[in-house]
Amino acid sequence: MGHDRYDAVVVGAGPAGSAAAMSMAQNNLSVALIERGEQPGSKNMFGGSLSRKPTAEAIPEFWKEAPLERAIVNEELWLMDKTSAVKVGFTGLEFNKSPYNKFSVIRSKFDPWFADQAVKAGAQLMTSTLVEELVYEKTGLLNKKVAGVELDSGEIIHADVVLLAEGASAALTQEAGLREEIKPSSLFLYVKEELGLPAEKIESRFNLEPGEGANIGMLGYPGSGIIGKGGIWTNQESISVVVGGYLNQIINKGVSPYQLLSRFKEHSLISRLLAGAEPIAYKAHTIPKGGYNEIPQLYGDGVLVAGDAAMMVTGRRGADLAILTGLYAAEVIAQARAAQDYSAEILKGYEKRIMNSFFMENIKEHKDRKEYYQNYSDSDFLLTKAANDAAYRFFKVGLQSKKDKMKTIRKDLFNMQPTDKLVSDLYHGLKNWGDF
Incomplete structure (x- = not known):
């Protein structure tokens, strides 16, 4: 040795x-x-x-x-509900040239x-x-x-x-x-499955050229009643699917990490990206989320x-x-x-x-993020639901004027919860998603 x-x-x-x-x-x-x-x-x-x-x-x-x-050229954040997603993203083809930006x-x-x-x-x-x-x-x-x-x-x-x-x-x-001993509330438990898929199918489904890659982060639906998030990364001939949440919530709510992953993969927007993919590996891993106050x-x-x-x-x-x-x-x-x-x-x-x-x-x-999630435990769910409900109304073609449509959207939004909590959730949510 x-x-x-x-x-x-x-x-x-x-x-x-x-x-x-x-x-x-x-x-x-x-x-x-x-x-x-x-x-x-x-x-x-x-x-x-x-x-x-x-x-x-x-x-x-x-x-x-x-x-x-793959060289990552496309990054997106999806705010997901049961049958929809509000998407924010950027595609930069310059990121597929030396010296590159990031890689899967x-x-x-x-x-x-x-x-x-x-x-x-x-x-x-x-x-x-x-x-x-x-x-x-x-x-x-x-x-x-x-x-x-x-x-x-x-x-x-x-x-x-x-x-x-x-x-x-x-x-x-x-x-x-x-x-001191690390607490479950300071750990995030992720489960990951690597699924084999031919390169040409990955490129077709994610609108990529050979060698280009995409990252998609997801909030809302993936958590399944816990504070968590999901994601998809494209590899050369496989897709990495990851979902996870705070370890203390997974324990306290009796959530099975494997069930969390299975439910995530069954979402209609996710399943079509994974169709025909074959499981290669399954892993679980904890990462620290205690932040600055627990260094x-x-x-x-x-x-x-x-x-x-x-x-x-x-x-x-x-x-x-x-x-x-x-x-x-x-x-x-x-x-x-x-x-x-x-x-x-x-x-x-x-x-x-x-x-x-x-x-x-x-x-x-982001040193107060942990406290944010303790005080606003339902905000990710509420805000992603509000965003998707508003988007459904906005894009649905009906017999309302644009002005009346926006009035209805605003009314529905403020009927979800008290105005002060809505404003506070929105502010803290955007602040904490900024480093997603």
């Missing part, structure tokens, strides 16, 4: 861990990259898109060799490739390896620092610093005292936290932010190695980088 001492141990070979391991290896640090799955990406899934610019910070022009699916990606293909870039740089990858707990050493009468990890085999791997890129459950981050302490003596474990998610952006946090962590660890000082005092430079980043501005902007 390799030797038992490294400059750095990275727990988790997702985007954050692989980016950090690769960068540190390039800076001549000895690095162990530990993954509990049979291979990187085997236990991971996400909606399906990866942004080009942040990923290129790790590997310039990665799109020339990485196993990507399947993690079970992309993650092994990304981890292999770390291996090529000199990192030691250990798969099917579970880290049971952190190992500490005393640094004084009362103080201690993280000094490595203990594996489920009982083997101890010593290191000057440990980077926790372990995902949303963040058990080791909790063990290190950097966060853990990002550093300690001999330890840093990156990616989902650090709550670095904003809207649909997670994987690319994980890569950036991994790179920031690697920079600070390289500096600590140069100073031969892995104390919290040195490693706190990582938190400074995170807090000054562009994405932290986005995370801060």
